[in-house]
Amino acid sequence: QVRLVESGGGSVQAGGSLRLSCAASGYTYYCMGWFRQAPGKEREVVAAIVDSYGSTSYADSVKGRFTISKDNAKNTLDLQMNSLKPEDTGMYYCAAPLFRTYDCASGSWGQKYWGQGTQVTVSS
16 A cells, blocks of 8 residues: 655745655555645646656746655655745645656546645745
């Protein structure tokens, strides 16, 4: 069974930083990513990473501010978030595709494994 558990969320003032972590078990790293869902909006991909090449991709709204990384020794997926803005507020989810995909960056993986999510709140 694949299990994804997020941690690191919280409340921070605009301009602050948070680091999210996702502990993965039962999954061989290939393609993983972070998604978020703001109130009243659809869930969207924030960042993705391909384990085989270390290639990363980011939503335009977070480029230059967020960094996705992997620690294969610890089997964790991390998201460093700097210069946070109120519009970054939302529930953040760690995710992985159920089936192999050759389009990891898009986040359009079909069926996905999901973590329970961790709340990020950025106040002005």
